[in-house]
Amino acid sequence: MSTAPLTGRRAIVTGGSRGIGAEIVRRLTSEGAAVAFTYSASGADAEKLVADVTANGAKVVAIQADAADPAQTANAVDRAVAELGGLDIVVNNAAVAHMAPIGEFPGEQFDRLVAINIGGMFWTTRSAIKHLGEGARVINIGSINADRVPGPGVSVYAMTKGAVSSFTRGLARELGPQGITVNNVQPGPIDTDANPDAGDFAESLKLVTAQGRYGHTTDVASFVAFLAGPESGYITGVNLNVDGGFTV
Numbered sequence: 642m643s644t645a646p647l648t649g650r651r652a653i654v655t656g657g658s659r660g661i662g663a664e665i666v667r668r669l670t671s672e673g674a675a676v677a678f679t680y681s682a683s684g685a686d687a688e689k690l691v692a693d694v695t696a697n698g699a700k701v702v703a704i705q706a707d708a709a710d711p712a713q714t715a716n717a718v719d720r721a722v723a724e725l726g727g728l729d730i731v732v733n734n735a736a737v738a739h740m741a742p743i744g745e746f747p748g749e750q751f752d753r754l755v756a757i758n759i760g761g762m763f764w765t766t767r768s769a770i771k772h773l774g775e776g777a778r779v780i781n782i783g784s785i786n787a788d789r790v791p792g793p794g795v796s797v798y799a800m801t802k803g804a805v806s807s808f809t810r811g812l813a814r815e816l817g818p819q820g821i822t823v824n825n826v827q828p829g830p831i832d833t834d835a836n837p838d839a840g841d842f843a844e845s846l847k848l849v850t851a852q853g854r855y856g857h858t859t860d861v862a863s864f865v866a867f868l869a870g871p872e873s874g875y876i877t878g879v880n881l882n883v884d885g886g887f888t889v
């Protein structure tokens with residue numbers, strides 16, 4: 642009988658209550674990892690996810706923590722370490738989007754995107770790093786919009802995802818000698834609450850992909866699980882697109 646590849650590994654996933662993050666929680670636990678995930682508002686979704694995953698016999702912990710708040714983020718990491726007995730995998734997934742022309746872009750939305758999409762990644766990683774050892778993984782969820790922006794109104798979101806890409810490279814260089822890999826998974830259009838397949842922009846986004854369609858949360862989660870696993874140890878510091886050919 643083969644052992645699940647992530648058996649014995651302990652992970653934290655930020656923004657795990659819904660969408661891509663929730664699918665990552667399901668996938669990592671199905672491959673044997675024990676997982677803590679954060680959420681900010683979707684308590685009912687978080688509870689349901691915990692119930693589903695626990696029913697499958699896996700260890701999962703939901704932690705309410707606003708990714709924009711450094712203290713809450715640090716507490717979430719501490720609690721994850723306490724509940725799981727350590728930490729091997731960090732998935733920085735929590736992010737929000739807001740679209741508006743730059744001349745009308747609300748200042749509070751700018752602050753929110755920077756605080757969650759960049760700050761959340763920084764604070765989570767900063768708190769987690771002292772717990773990570775040889776073979777650990779940091780996996781950031783960026784966006785293909787860091788590389789290609791096919792329409793207006795997306796500049797601030799794209800900027801935050803460009804920061805994810807740059808942070809990934811710098812951190813990979815810093816943590817390489819410790820045997821810790823750092824990578825940036827860049828999804829294209831994926832069917833979630835944030836970007837529904839039937840949403841206002843869906844048809845135009847489909848046309849940008851080579852495949853003419855949206856992807857599924859499982860497309861991203863399966864790739865994250867590979868990066869979290871034992872066979873990805875020589876991949877670090879790169880942007881890895883799961884985008885149906887958004888940039889070709």
Ligand code: NDP
Nearest residue numbers: 656658659660661680681682683708736830831833835836
């Ligand atoms: P969703 O909006 O569907 O889900 C976002 C998740 O993040 C939810 O679990 C939400 O929980 C959580 N979250 C949001 N704000 C906070 C916060 N302040 N603190 C903690 N958790 C928070 O997004 P997606 O699943 O679509 O996106 C996931 C990632 O993938 C993001 O990084 C996004 O930028 C990226 N991405 C998505 C694409 C897509 O087409 N869907 C394309 C490219 C990149 P709660 O409701 O509890 O706040």
